[in-house]
Amino acid sequence: MYDSGKIIPGLIIFVLFITIPIWYNHGDAGDAPKPELPKDAKNCVLPVEDIRANHMQLLNTWRDEVLRDGERGSFELDGKQYQKSLMLTCMECHTSKKKFCDTCHDYASVKPYCWDCHIAPVE
Amino acid sequence: MDKKRRDFLKVAGISTLAGLGGTAVVDRLVSGSSPAAANASGAAQEAHGVEPKAHAPATAPTGKRYGMIVDTRKFQHDPSLGEKVEQACITAHNVPQFPEKKDDIKWIWMTDYENCFTEKSLLYKDEATEDHQVPVLCNHCDNPPCVRACPTKATFKNKDGLVIMDFHRCIGCRFCMAACPYGMRSFNWRNPRPFIKEINKHFPTRMRGVVEKCNFCAERIGVGEMPACVEACGNTKAMVFGDLNDPHSEIRKLLKENYTIQRKPSLGTHPSVFYIV
Amino acid sequence: MFEKALKGNNYYWMWLAFLGFFIGVAVICYLRQYFYGLGLTGMSRDVSWGLYISQFTFLVGVAAGGVMLVLPYYIHNYKAFGRITILGEFLAIAALLMCLMFIMADLGQPLRGLNVMLHPTPNSMLFWDMCVLWGYLLLNCLCGWVILTAERKQVAPPKWIYFFVYISIPFAISIHTVTAMLYCGLPGRHFWLSAIIAPRFLASAFAAGPALIVVMALILKRVANFDAGKEALNKMVTIIIYAALANMFFVGLEFFVGFYSNIPGHMHTLTYLFFGLEHHGHMYNNLVPYMWGFIILFFVGIGLISHPYTRKQSDLWLGLGCASIFISFWLDKGIGFVLGGFVPTPLEEIVEYYPTANELFITIGIWATGFFILTILYKIAIGVEHEVEA
Numbered sequence: 144m145y146d147s148g149k150i151i152p153g154l155i156i157f158v159l160f161i162t163i164p165i166w167y168n169h170g171d172a173g174d175a176p177k178p179e180l181p182k183d184a185k186n187c188v189l190p191v192e193d194i195r196a197n198h199m200q201l202l203n204t205w206r207d208e209v210l211r212d213g214e215r216g217s218f219e220l221d222g223k224q225y226q227k228s229l230m231l232t233c234m235e236c237h238t239s240k241k242k243f244c245d246t247c248h249d250y251a252s253v254k255p256y257c258w259d260c261h262i263a264p265v266e
Numbered sequence: 267m268d269k270k271r272r273d274f275l276k277v278a279g280i281s282t283l284a285g286l287g288g289t290a291v292v293d294r295l296v297s298g299s300s301p302a303a304a305n306a307s308g309a310a311q312e313a314h315g316v317e318p319k320a321h322a323p324a325t326a327p328t329g330k331r332y333g334m335i336v337d338t339r340k341f342q343h344d345p346s347l348g349e350k351v352e353q354a355c356i357t358a359h360n361v362p363q364f365p366e367k368k369d370d371i372k373w374i375w376m377t378d379y380e381n382c383f384t385e386k387s388l389l390y391k392d393e394a395t396e397d398h399q400v401p402v403l404c405n406h407c408d409n410p411p412c413v414r415a416c417p418t419k420a421t422f423k424n425k426d427g428l429v430i431m432d433f434h435r436c437i438g439c440r441f442c443m444a445a446c447p448y449g450m451r452s453f454n455w456r457n458p459r460p461f462i463k464e465i466n467k468h469f470p471t472r473m474r475g476v477v478e479k480c481n482f483c484a485e486r487i488g489v490g491e492m493p494a495c496v497e498a499c500g501n502t503k504a505m506v507f508g509d510l511n512d513p514h515s516e517i518r519k520l521l522k523e524n525y526t527i528q529r530k531p532s533l534g535t536h537p538s539v540f541y542i543v
Numbered sequence: 544m545f546e547k548a549l550k551g552n553n554y555y556w557m558w559l560a561f562l563g564f565f566i567g568v569a570v571i572c573y574l575r576q577y578f579y580g581l582g583l584t585g586m587s588r589d590v591s592w593g594l595y596i597s598q599f600t601f602l603v604g605v606a607a608g609g610v611m612l613v614l615p616y617y618i619h620n621y622k623a624f625g626r627i628t629i630l631g632e633f634l635a636i637a638a639l640l641m642c643l644m645f646i647m648a649d650l651g652q653p654l655r656g657l658n659v660m661l662h663p664t665p666n667s668m669l670f671w672d673m674c675v676l677w678g679y680l681l682l683n684c685l686c687g688w689v690i691l692t693a694e695r696k697q698v699a700p701p702k703w704i705y706f707f708v709y710i711s712i713p714f715a716i717s718i719h720t721v722t723a724m725l726y727c728g729l730p731g732r733h734f735w736l737s738a739i740i741a742p743r744f745l746a747s748a749f750a751a752g753p754a755l756i757v758v759m760a761l762i763l764k765r766v767a768n769f770d771a772g773k774e775a776l777n778k779m780v781t782i783i784i785y786a787a788l789a790n791m792f793f794v795g796l797e798f799f800v801g802f803y804s805n806i807p808g809h810m811h812t813l814t815y816l817f818f819g820l821e822h823h824g825h826m827y828n829n830l831v832p833y834m835w836g837f838i839i840l841f842f843v844g845i846g847l848i849s850h851p852y853t854r855k856q857s858d859l860w861l862g863l864g865c866a867s868i869f870i871s872f873w874l875d876k877g878i879g880f881v882l883g884g885f886v887p888t889p890l891e892e893i894v895e896y897y898p899t900a901n902e903l904f905i906t907i908g909i910w911a912t913g914f915f916i917l918t919i920l921y922k923i924a925i926g927v928e929h930e931v932e933a
Binding site for chain 2 (some may be wrong): 584664731889
C-alpha cells in the first residue's frame with residue numbers, strides 16, 4: 144500500500160473521532176429515564192406501549208383532526224370526556240413537563256417544538 | 267426518407283405525451299383553484315345581489331359559511347367598544363404587544379373609515395366618518411387570495427368557510443401577506459412569547475417565523491361559543507356573527523333589513539364581513 | 544475537472560479571499576438572524592418582502608438571460624457564440640444558487656422549507672417557481688458539464704444532450720414568467736397587477752444577463768487571456784440594446800396606463816417611486832434617487848453601447864456601458880419593483896422600508912457567494928479552453 148504510514152494513523156484517528164460518544168461515556172448508555180407518572184390517573188388514552196412509541200403520531204393526528212378537519216369532538220376514557228388537546232388533556236394528568244416530557248426527550252436528545260407555541264403547565 | 271419518418275414519429279410521440287401531461291396539469295389547476303372545502307358559499311352572494319352569478323359556484327351550498335356584520339353606528343355610539351373588542355381578541359389569542367411598530371401583530375383593530383374603505387369617495391366627509399373609527403379584521407373571503415398563494419396549504423379554508431392558519435406547517439414565506447388585499451395578516455418577526463401580557467392557556471401562542479391573523483375564533487365556534495369580539499360587544503349587536511348559508515339566521519335577517527357594504531368587493535374575493543355604515 | 548479551480552495565480556486567490564471575507568461576515572449575520580428571527584431586517588407587516596426577495600427576483604432574470612446565448616447558438620447555429628455559451632450557462636447556475644440562498648434567507652422557518660414538496664400545492668405560484676427554478680438549475684448543470692467535458696476530450700457532445708439543451712430554452716423563459724406571476728396575480732396590489740410584468744421581466748432579463756456576460760468576457764480577456772471574439776460581443780451588444788429598449792418601452796406603457804386613465808391605484812406606486820408620494824402632509828420619497836438612477840444609467844449605458852466608437856474600439860467604454868445597463872436594471876427590478884409594490888399598503892397608509900445593516904451584510908454575502916461560485920466555474924471553463932488550445 145502506498146502511503147500506509149499516513150493512511151493507517153489517519154484511519155485510526157477517524158475511527159476514534161466518530162466513536163467519541165461511546166468512549167467519552169465509558170461505554171455506558173446511562174440510566175434509563177424514569178418519567179414521573181400521574182398518581183391519580185390509571186389509564187392513558189392508549190395502552191402504555193402504544194403511547195410510549197406513538198404519542199407523536201397521535202398528537203399529529205389530533206392536530207390535523209381538530210385544526211384542519213374541524214373535528215373537535217371529545218372522547219371518553221374511564222367515564223370522563225376529554226378533548227383532543229395536548230395542553231388541555233395530556234397535561235391535565237401529566238402536570239409536570241420537566242418531570243415527564245423532558246426526562247425522556249433529554250435522554251433521547253430530541254427537541255420537539257411543541258412548547259414553542261403550546262403552553263406548558265406552570266411549575 | 268425512412269429516417270425522416272422515424273424522426274417525425276419520435277417528435278410526434280413526445281409532443282403527444284407532453285400535450286397529455288400539460289392538459290392534466292391544467293385540469294388540476296382549474297379544478298383545484300381553491301382547495302379544501304372550496305365552495306361552501308353561494309346563497310349569500312346571490313341574496314346580496316352584488317356579485318355576478320357567473321362567479322358564484324355552480325354547486326348548491328352544502329356546508330356552512332360563517333360571516334359577520336359590523337354595525338359601525340354602534341361603534342360610534344359607544345367609543346369604548348372598539349377598545350373592548352381589541353382587548354378581547356388579544357386576551358383570547360395571546361396576541362403579543364410589541365413596543366416597536368415594526369414588529370406589530372394585529373388580528374382586529376380600529377382604523378379610520380378611509381383606510382377601511384379605500385374605494386369610497388371622501389371629498390366631503392360627514393362628521394361620523396370624520397370622528398369615528400371602524401374595526402377591521404380578516405374578511406374570511408369565500409375566494410381567498412391568501413389560500414391560493416400559500417405553497418404549503420398552511421393557510422386554508424375549513425369546512426365552515428373559515429380561512430385559518432396551521433401554524434405547524436407555515437414556512438414563513440409571507441406570500442399570503444403580499445396576496446391579502448386587505449392587509450390583515452401579520453408575521454412573527456421575533457419570538458412573541460415575552461410580549462404577551464397575560465397568557466391564556468386555552469390557546470397556544472405562536473413561534474417566530476410564522477404568519478398569523480384573525481381565525482374568526484375557530485376554536486370557540488367549534489365548541490358552540492361566539493367569537494371573542496362578538497362576545498365583548500355584549501348585547502349591543504355591534505357585531506353579529508352567524509351562518510351566511512342559513513337563510514333563517516340572524517345575520518341573514520340583518521342583511522335583508524340593512525344596506526351593507528364589503529371591503530373592496532370589486533376584487534372578487536367575496537368577503538364574509540359586512541359593514542352597516 | 545474541478546482540479547482546474549485549484550490552480551491559479553495570486554490575483555485569483557486574492558479575489559477569492561476577498562469574496563470569502565464577505566461570505567464569512569454574512570454567515571455570522573445569518574446566524575444572528577436565524578436565532579433572533581427576521582425582526583433583524585427592516586421588514587414589517589406593511590412591507591413584508593424586502594431586499595432578499597427583490598434580489599431573488601432580479602437574479603432569476605440574470606439566470607434567464609443566459610438563454611440569449613444558448614438560443615442563437617443551438618437553434619440558429621450561430622457559431623460565434625461557441626466560446627461563450629458556456630459562460631451563459633455557468634452564470635445561470637451561479638445566479639440560480641443565489642436565488643435559492645435568497646429564498647432561504649427570507650423564510651421565517653427555513654427548516655420547514657421541504658413542506659413545499661411534502662404538501663405540493665399547484666394553485667400556488669411559489670410551488671411552480673420552485674419546480675422551474677430547480678429544473679433550470681439541474682438542466683444547466685447537466686448541459687454545461689456534459690458539453691464542457693466533450694470539449695475537453697475534443698469530441699462532439701453526445702446527441703442526447705441536445706434534448707436537454709432544447710428544453711432548457713423554454714425553461715429559461717418559464718423561470719422568469721413564473722417569477723413575474725408571483726406578483727402579477729395578486730389582487731389589490733395595483734402596481735404589480737399588470738399583464739406586462741412578465742414580458743417586462745423578460746426584456747430586462749435579456750438585457751441585464753447578457754450585459755453581465757459581456758462585462759465578464761471583457762474582464763476575462765484581461766485577467767485570464769480568454770478572448771470571446773469581436774463578433775460574439777458585437778452580437779451580444781445588439782441583443783442588449785433591443786432588449787433594453789423593449790424594457791423601457793414597457794415601463795413607458797405602465798406610465799401611460801396609469802396616468803392617462805388617471806386611476807389613483809395605478810398611479811400611486813409610480814408616483815411614489817419616481818416623484819415621491821405625499822400623504823397626510825408628509826412626503827415619502829426614499830426610493831426616488833434609485834429610480835432616477837435607473838433612468839440616467841439606462842441612457843448612459845445605451846448611449847455608450849450604441850456608439851460605433853465604443854463598440855469597435857474601446858473595451859473599457861463598452862464594459863462601462865454594459866455595467867451601466869446592468870446596474871440600471873438592477874435598480875429597476877432589484878430595488879424599485881418589489882419594494883415599491885408595497886406602497887401604499889392595502890389600508891392606504893405609507894410605510895417606508897429601510898434595510899438594516901445585518902440584512903445588508905447577508906445580501907452582500909449572498910452576492911459574494913454567487914460570484915465565488917461563478918469565479919470557480921469560469922476558472923474551470925477557461926482552464927478547459929486553454930487546455931484544448933495548447
